[in-house]
Amino acid sequence: MSVRAYGKSVFNYAAWQPSTVYVIGSFCIPTEGNGLCYECTQAGTSDLGIPPDVPPVEPVWTNIVGSIVQDGTVIWTCREKAEAAGPLSVILSVEDTGGYSLKDIWVRSPSPASGDFIVYGSYDSENWRQIDELSVPHQSGRDNRHKGLQNSYPFIKVSTDLNAINEIEIVAGE
Numbered sequence: 001m002s003v004r005a006y007g008k009s010v011f012n013y014a015a016w017q018p019s020t021v022y023v024i025g026s027f028c029i030p031t032e033g034n035g036l037c038y039e040c041t042q043a044g045t046s047d048l049g050i051p052p053d054v055p056p057v058e059p060v061w062t063n064i065v066g067s068i069v070q071d072g073t074v075i076w077t078c079r080e081k082a083e084a085a086g087p088l089s090v091i092l093s094v095e096d097t098g099g100y101s102l103k104d105i106w107v108r109s110p111s112p113a114s115g116d117f118i119v120y121g122s123y124d125s126e127n128w129r130q131i132d133e134l135s136v137p138h139q140s141g142r143d144n145r146h147k148g149l150q151n152s153y154p155f156i157k158v159s160t161d162l163n164a165i166n167e168i169e170i171v172a173g174e
Contacts, residue, residue, distance in 0.1 A: 013037050013081070018056030020046045022074050030061045037081050044073030105131075 013029040022028070022040040029037050038061065049056035059071040062078050069076040104122040119132035 019048050037079050038076035039079050041077045042075035047072040
């Protein structure tokens with residue numbers, strides 16, 4: 001059995017809203033996602049339109065990282081989304097385990113700032129034992145903090161209905 005867990009982003013981004021007060025450091029994404037996010041670098045209110053006849057209009061979002069977008073009195077700066085850590089893979093082998101078959105695995109990090117994980121296995125969801133240790137790969141030159149969040153995988157528990165020899169893939173959402 002192997003488990004892969006990965007994510008597109010470790011940060012939740014709210015979709016842009018009209019007539020909304022934004023503060024410096026807040027983020028949004030276009031209502032029709034383009035793979036980028038936008039950081040508020042000048043506080044203000046997003047487009048109000050001209051009540052009652054002219055509705056608010058979403059800005060035209062640039063796709064050039066570092067470029068700015070004017071939106072009402074808000075200025076947005078185009079940014080790349082915070083990256084998730086590299087894929088987390090756990091390969092479980094039953095060799096030398098006395099035929100230990102697993103119904104559940106649990107991958108947890110002993111420390112929020114750690115990139116290390118302990119893998120536990122259970123055949124009945126009640127009796128657990130440590131079966132592996134691993135480290136999450138990170139992109140070169142980056143630590144494992146993401147936009148102020150610590151390790152992006154605090155724990156993962158995977159269960160199957162039956163003892164199985166298969167691959168389970170977990171994909172984190174945005």
